[in-house]
Amino acid sequence: xxxxxxxxxxxxxxxxxTYNERLNIALLCYLLFKxxxxxxxxxxxxxxxxxxxxxxQDVIKxxxxxxxxxxxxxRPRAAKLGLGTAYVHGLQHAAGDYIFIMDADLSHHPKYIPxxxxxxxxxxxxxxxxxxxxKGGGVxxxxxxxxxxxxxxxxxxxxxxxxxxxxxxGSFRLYRKPVLEELVKSCVSKGYVFQMExxxxxxxxxxxxxxxxxxxxxxxxxxxxxxxxxxxxYLKGLFLLFFTT
Amino acid sequence: xxxVFKFGAVVGTLVALxxxxxxxxxxxxxxxxxxPFLPVYALVALGxxxxxxxxxxxxxxxTCPHESILLQKDIDEAxxxxxxxxxDVAYQ
Numbered sequence: 001x002x003x004x005x006x007x008x009x010x011x012x013x014x015x016x017x018t019y020n021e022r023l024n025i026a027l028l029c030y031l032l033f034k035x036x037x038x039x040x041x042x043x044x045x046x047x048x049x050x051x052x053x054x055x056x057q058d059v060i061k062x063x064x065x066x067x068x069x070x071x072x073x074x075r076p077r078a079a080k081l082g083l084g085t086a087y088v089h090g091l092q093h094a095a096g097d098y099i100f101i102m103d104a105d106l107s108h109h110p111k112y113i114p115x116x117x118x119x120x121x122x123x124x125x126x127x128x129x130x131x132x133x134x135k136g137g138g139v140x141x142x143x144x145x146x147x148x149x150x151x152x153x154x155x156x157x158x159x160x161x162x163x164x165x166x167x168x169x170g171s172f173r174l175y176r177k178p179v180l181e182e183l184v185k186s187c188v189s190k191g192y193v194f195q196m197e198x199x200x201x202x203x204x205x206x207x208x209x210x211x212x213x214x215x216x217x218x219x220x221x222x223x224x225x226x227x228x229x230x231x232x233x234y235l236k237g238l239f240l241l242f243f244t245t
Numbered sequence: 246x247x248x249v250f251k252f253g254a255v256v257g258t259l260v261a262l263x264x265x266x267x268x269x270x271x272x273x274x275x276x277x278x279x280x281p282f283l284p285v286y287a288l289v290a291l292g293x294x295x296x297x298x299x300x301x302x303x304x305x306x307x308t309c310p311h312e313s314i315l316l317q318k319d320i321d322e323a324x325x326x327x328x329x330x331x332x333d334v335a336y337q
Contacts, residue, residue, distance in 0.1 A: 027327070063332065151306070215309040220317075
């Protein structure tokens with residue numbers, strides 16, 4: 001039969017760290033299952049919740065009843081422990097050979113997942129990263145100050161680091177599991193810088209990185225912040241990468 | 246090679262070229278007059294390039310207002326489904 005000659009099916013693990021995202025995670029799960037059930041791929045959703053006080057975990061348990069607790073895995077942690085370790089924690093429970101990472105706040109839409117998968121199959125890339133700054137991508141919901149900061153940060157990073165990737169701080173990505181495991185161990189930064197550190201270290205290690213355009217709609221529910229402290233953190237991270245990679 | 250050394254190599258090459266020019270005799274006088282100020286020109290040019298790139302980036306900044314409308318539709322659809330299943334989707 002045709003089915004027997006086809007290669008073994010791949011399992012995609014979708015890793016989502018959350019903190020106070022009770023509404024967004026429910027909406028996101030609906031959109032994930034809607035997209036991926038149409039696509040006919042095997043997948044699991046792994047949610048790492050850092051003890052959200054708003055009842056995020058209760059909502060996730062309700063979602064498990066709808067979609068099945070073999071499809072949605074809740075792997076909580078006892079306290080807010082940071083992004084890098086959330087990925088390490090989630091990876092320990094991931095059965096897939098390919099790992100998606102995305103934000104829970106709906107700024108990353110699951111409808112782009114098929115184009116990540118297709119790109120990876122076409123190019124056999126180690127990492128497929130979503131970019132907002134190539135043709136077909138875009139950002140919605142940023143004011144002039146936010147755009148200016150973003151462009152300034154980007155020009156600075158490209159001048160100093162020569163990274164060959166157009167969108168350094170994007171966090172909608174598809175990794176081969178061993179690649180993500182290796183990278184996450186060598187990254188020390190927090191916040192925005194973490195995603196940049198991951199992709200810069202990946203280019204230095206010679207991994208093949210492909211890009212797909214995505215649109216980014218700034219969060220509808222809740223607040224995203226970018227203040228002086230974040231900018232200082234970014235600059236520190238930039239110089240760290242300049243001297244250590 | 247660490248990025249700082251790659252970067253340093255480029256800067257070092259440029260400085261070496263400049264010193265080479267400074268030491269070479271028989272340059273036209275018009276050129277040897279501006280020669281000592283070339284690094285300043287280079288810095289200013291780099292700054293202008295940076296500002297220009299930021300300005301250009303802002304000018305062509307890709308936006309996607311229609312995506313926000315599409316997302317809102319998806320959110321409404323998701324809310325209707327989740328409400329029917331008894332998931333609490335109130336936002337406080």
